Amino acid sequence: MSDNLSVIDSADEALTAGLARALAAVLAPGDTLLLDGPVGAGKTHFARALIRARQGDTPEDVPSPTFTLVQSYLDARGVEIWHADLYRLTDPSELVELGLEDAMDHAITLIEWPDRMAPPPPGALTVTLAATADDRRRITLSGDPARWAHVPRMAQIARFLHGAGWAGARVEPLAGDASSRRYFRLVGDNTAVLMDDPTSDGAAGSDMARYLAMTRWLRARGFHAPEILAVSEPEGLLLAEDLGDDLIARVLDRDPQAAAPIYDRIADLVAELHRHPPPDFVPALDGPALAQQAELFAAWYPAAAGRPGAGAGVAVTIAALHVQLCADTAPALSLRDFHAENLVWRGEAPIGLLDFQDAVAVHPAYELASVLQDARRDVSPEIEERALSRYITATGQDDARFRAAYALLGAVRNLRIIGIFTRLCLRDGKTRYLDFMPRVWDAIARDIAHPALAPLASALREVPPPSPDIIAALRARAGSVR
Numbered sequence: 001m002s003d004n005l006s007v008i009d010s011a012d013e014a015l016t017a018g019l020a021r022a023l024a025a026v027l028a029p030g031d032t033l034l035l036d037g038p039v040g041a042g043k044t045h046f047a048r049a050l051i052r053a054r055q056g057d058t059p060e061d062v063p064s065p066t067f068t069l070v071q072s073y074l075d076a077r078g079v080e081i082w083h084a085d086l087y088r089l090t091d092p093s094e095l096v097e098l099g100l101e102d103a104m105d106h107a108i109t110l111i112e113w114p115d116r117m118a119p120p121p122p123g124a125l126t127v128t129l130a131a132t133a134d135d136r137r138r139i140t141l142s143g144d145p146a147r148w149a150h151v152p153r154m155a156q157i158a159r160f161l162h163g164a165g166w167a168g169a170r171v172e173p174l175a176g177d178a179s180s181r182r183y184f185r186l187v188g189d190n191t192a193v194l195m196d197d198p199t200s201d202g203a204a205g206s207d208m209a210r211y212l213a214m215t216r217w218l219r220a221r222g223f224h225a226p227e228i229l230a231v232s233e234p235e236g237l238l239l240a241e242d243l244g245d246d247l248i249a250r251v252l253d254r255d256p257q258a259a260a261p262i263y264d265r266i267a268d269l270v271a272e273l274h275r276h277p278p279p280d281f282v283p284a285l286d287g288p289a290l291a292q293q294a295e296l297f298a299a300w301y302p303a304a305a306g307r308p309g310a311g312a313g314v315a316v317t318i319a320a321l322h323v324q325l326c327a328d329t330a331p332a333l334s335l336r337d338f339h340a341e342n343l344v345w346r347g348e349a350p351i352g353l354l355d356f357q358d359a360v361a362v363h364p365a366y367e368l369a370s371v372l373q374d375a376r377r378d379v380s381p382e383i384e385e386r387a388l389s390r391y392i393t394a395t396g397q398d399d400a401r402f403r404a405a406y407a408l409l410g411a412v413r414n415l416r417i418i419g420i421f422t423r424l425c426l427r428d429g430k431t432r433y434l435d436f437m438p439r440v441w442d443a444i445a446r447d448i449a450h451p452a453l454a455p456l457a458s459a460l461r462e463v464p465p466p467s468p469d470i471i472a473a474l475r476a477r478a479g480s481v482r
Contacts, residue, residue: 003143005141005143006151006152010138011137011138012135013135016046017046017049017167018168019139019158020050021053021170022157023050024050026150028108029080029106032110033108033110033111033126035047035112038131040131042129042137044085051110053171054075055073055076056170057076060073062083065083070084072107080108082103082107082110084098084110086112086114086117123143123144125141126141127141128140156235160232160235161186164230166230169188170187171185172186174193180197181195181207183195185242190242192240192242193242196236200236207357210358210359211356213279214357222350224352224353226353228241243344243354244346247340247342248344249341251345259383263386267368267387273335274333274364285362290322294314296419297314297419298311298315300423304473306470310463313459314460318411318412320455325404332364334361334367335355335356335367336358336370337356337370338356338367339370339375340377364397365405365406365409369406370413373410373443375417376439403450407446410444411444414444417440418441418466420433421434425477426479426480426481428479429478434475437466438465438466441465444460
């Protein structure tokens with residue numbers, strides 16, 4: 001089955017190469033591209049840009065294989081790339097001698113003049129280039145819409161980067177998160193980061209709109225959110241300043257002894273953030289909303305752990321405790337996904353902030369619970385106490401009352417995380433988050449040990465912790481719930 005997936009009507013050389021670089025970022029071993037079109041349509045130009053993009057910082061010369069018929073390369077990850085020009089092929093049986101058919105199983109294969117093959121390989125993406133006026137070309141991408149579902153989006157990205165003046169950049173995937181967003185680093189004379197959020201349409205309340213609003217708010221107050229370089233809100237595409245790879249998580253992995261001064265800086269950052277009233281466009285995360293989040297835990301984890309119905313009173317208990325411990329404190333801004341993998345260390349410069357579109361107005365202890373009870377890494381009790389005390393001193397909070405609220409909000413946040421990790425496994429087939437469950441549960445246990453949280457400890461008494469057996473059982477059921 002081959003459908004038209006995307007058409008670019010008037011592509012210059014830069015956009016043609018930019019499309020090749022965008023596709024290079026998502027190709028995998030076993031993918032075959034058929035480059036179709038007459039002499040001079042730009043097939044070799046497209047192939048050369050794609051191959052050099054895959055080769056990263058040390059690209060080779062990529063000559064046309066018109067006379068050799070086949071050229072092979074290794075990309076930066078050691079994946080083979082085969083580039084074939086079949087114009088001089090006299091009989092399809094010669095393909096066996098070239099080894100091209102065998103290569104298609106494990107290599108990325110680019111084939112010019114695919115009409116010389118009989119029949120063309122199944123499952124390939126066809127890139128048809130047709131010259132138009134003024135040295136432009138019409139590019140049609142066609143193939144199996146199930147296998148190549150991502151192709152229309154990559155064509156959209158290529159057009160966006162071309163319009164933003166970044167068509168010449170190499171496109172490299174960056175690690176994603178638990179959302180539908182993807183991130184790419186663009187590497188050219190400079191670097192930038194592309195945020196790809198296909199669920200965002202730019203309407204008020206969309207992730208993109210919230211991200212832009214929070215960026216403006218943070219930067220206006222001296223916090224270092226990435227500068228916006230280009231944006232298409234209706235398409236959910238945004239190009240931002242690249243803050244680099246020195247995520248605080250990586251800095252701490254390299255130098256654990258740096259934890260004390262780094263978390264001092266984080267505590268100071270949160271204290272400074274909380275000197276500003278939260279913007280009126282962020283939603284409130286109040287007692288009822290926090291209780292509703294806890295229902296996510298009750299809906300997914302206890303049954304998956306073999307105790308359906310356990311923890312049924314958690315949400316009601318949290319709502320009551322919030323009234324007792326938190327309701328008399330003015331809400332502060334929380335960036336919400338505030339942890340070591342969303343903070344960039346920049347030496348003496350202000351800490352860089354990432355992933356803040358889900359910001360809320362909530363009790364000020366929530367932000368500290370997010371970063372000090374990190375699901376992804378251990379924070380020592382000494383560092384946690386040091387940062388907590390530093391913040392309390394800087395802001396003049398009532399020590400005992402703030403610590404009780406900190407324990408409650410830490411427990412609520414971590415219960416929600418357990419629910420999310422369970423859902424990601426059972427519904428979405430994402431199992432890597434299961435490894436974090438024991439750490440998150442340990443934090444819950446420490447939180448509910450606070451005397452003020454005795455009612456919550458009682459509500460959780462029948463819920464089993466995520467033991468190795470329970471985690472193994474969850475892993476075995478990955479993707480089974482629809």
